[in-house]
Amino acid sequence: MLNPDDVAHLCRRTGFGATAQEVAFLAAEYASLPALVDALLADSRLAAAPVYASPPPAMSPPACASVEPYFETLAMGRWVLDRMKDARFVRSFVTTNGVRKKKKRKKLLRQRAAEEASRASWPHPLREKMVLFWHGLLVSSLDKDLVYCHHSTLRAQNLLFREKGLGDFGALLEATSVDPAMLYYLDNWISTKDNPNENYARELLELFSLGVGSYSHADVVAAAQAGTGYTINPATGVDHVFYSPAHDYGDKTFDARTGNWDLVGRAGGASSLDLVEHLVTANGKGQVAARTLAKLLWQHFAHFTPAQSVVDQIASAALASGRVNVTAALRAIFTHAEFYGPAARTGKLKNPVEFVVTLLGALNLAAPYDAEQRLDVVQYLMSDMGIQLFHQPNVFGWWRRPETRWISLPAFQSKQLAAGYLALVAVQNAAHPLLAWVRGAPDSGAAAMFSALGAPQPAGSPVLARAVRLLTDLRAAGADDATTAIRAFQFVASTPQVQTN
């Protein structure tokens, strides 16, 4: 029997939280945290290409003057939020733990497998979390004209992160390097041997793999030359194509080695050197890339200030196969003692996406949209929280600064408004549990809200007492059910217990 607190912590960090039932099941079913982590990573949904019960929304053909790219990308954002909200670790509660008879155990396993297979389209929390991680790291943003004109490339990029976000980092980096959204966002589509453009080459080295201090300006220039010719198919505007006349087949010196460097090794030149491959393999710059990635992943999943020794341990696990592997890094993080230690336990604020997904989950709402007014209030508010999906402010992304920057007046205001708006949407349904909670006794109503928001409070908790008092005061002031529900939900959503992860 595992410590349920450890299991709940793991589920909050690797996903978007878990219900009490899920936590109890996982705690009872697995003998050790490594066994649980292995089981989560071995989930059949992660091994296969993702299955979508509802496909990502369709997008119009390229158009620059229209407002549709904006609204269709908002729709994509809602699809992403809904998947996160629907993500579940546990697809079957059939337990085999403690069943000794082989036959019986086999039967149970078959039953569980059947249930799990029937739920293959349930989103896996870790996959959703990793899509968000890459979205905030390997940045392409709608807030650039050519991306806006070709906004369906952002949809495609999001699906790419779903398919390649775990496992071999090289495969992801190679696909991203020629991904149309990235080709537009960092201008590589326009880079030719006569006019190499350094934008992608620089960020590939500085932000996506090595980090400042591990490359020179000459390396940036060489990488830009190596990337020439990887461009967009002009016939469609949204597909990658390699155009050999624009590629520089000459010798370039990268990382002190002179040869025919080629960004992703598809140019077909004589004895070419694959640059992205060099970045991710142990006999190239893999050690550096592994450390960069290990630190970013640790910061994303555990806490912001890992000791170098911890980073080195994660990096070495990531590189154990000779190539940087994302899943190996994650396994090392989730099984690390410090992941369950005090710094990791108390040092994490929910990022704006996690916060909004928590609200949607608590109220069991799909991300709302007012089609008549074309209004997506929640995603609008998210920009003031610090993250608006598909609108990264620049290539620096979202994860490289301490998340305490998300504690601010603008963020507080927009989180309040989002909680109030979603509660307002919820109470339009007269049968919504939120109304039932405030109609009952204040203490059980307040407790139900904390539990729904993933922060169950023990009896006697001071913050629970404050919520009870607010419910009582609202009633005494004559507030109706809906108003009481909205204000109480805003309060509970704003407590540190719900804001932290």
Added chain:
Amino acid sequence: MNPFTHDVTRRRFLQALGAGGAAGALASVLPDELMALARPLPLGEPILVSLFLGGGLDGAHMLVPSGANDYGHYVGQRGALAVDLAATLPLTADASLNAVMPRLHARAQRGEVAFVRGVDLLGSSGFDPLSHFDKTDYVMSGRSTPGGPSGIWARWADTQPDNPLLLSTVSFGLPRMFSGGAKPQATSLPAALNFALGAGSTRDETLLAAALEDLASDYSATSSALDARLAHSAKFSIETTRELAGIYPAAVPNESALTRSLRVIAALINANLTGTRVYGTVHGGYDSHENQRYDLEQKLLPDLDASLEAFFAALADPSPVVVMVWTEFGRRPQANTSGTDHGTCNNVIVLGPRVAGGVVGAQPSFDSAQLDANGNLRGAIAFEQIYAELIDRHLGGDSRAILGAPYAPLHILR
């Protein structure tokens, strides 16, 4: 009557101390002294607005090197991307402003704009000068050598009386220039205040606000723990919102984000409630690797021109206000297809009634023979000189102590 009664403000500032997290330094200050924090700025107290254009605006596309010798080299490097002199408005014998900025040109003609050319981090090392983020960090820290992460205005604020709103930014998050000080003196304000918990709110809103404010009493005001910071931030946010709600300007349809944030800053200056001495706002989109002419001439420079004009027009009294417009670096002299890669030095624009206008500093040469090893311009004026000028001749303070060394005056402020 000033709505900022002593009682309200005292309570507000006492609580606000907890909001920044590193309140320990202030814990020893007596409450009576804290009351003094509420004082609005005395008439004419100098104010700085730092407008950061992230991405690296091409300074030469804005202030064209039109001197007889310079222009040929500039055209030689930029080719078709070079600005035609016919599309510029002359300022001096060797500098002309892009004609898409007529309002800034008119202000310059009135002697209220200093264009400082060739500004860079000089003699610095230990960072990547062509990285947006490394360079921004270093420039915002105001130190040429690696020396701690604190920002230039955070260090200046450490020398000033306590006020959690002394440095206020109207854009998301605190920029490095406001971060890392010993005292919590910086706040991020939104471009629009929507949280209706001010005067005139309904009874249920008042109860919610009171409950949220009370959360802070469960946590130490001096704790840097995440939960304590969140609880105190809630209280600070509500109290600040309540007091500022009435002064935020109404939204204008189709207003640019840049104009909006500058108009909010103007309204805050006019209201004189917060005691803010340095305002910041950060905007992006200036990284013109491609499509430079269209982006700059059709969108970004006209927006900057209109926004600066709207800002000064909105100020009740512009006389104490100096605006610094800057960007982390300029662009590579040699153009690529339709844009330019990352470069080095750039222009810094300082404007306001107190400014001794003109074009300051030599135009860095676009002559290939004069460029650095990476093909970039060579700057001759240090960012620290701008900071020293703003501290010594405007805000007040000891620039030598804050910057760690003396810097030659530029004489761009009267």
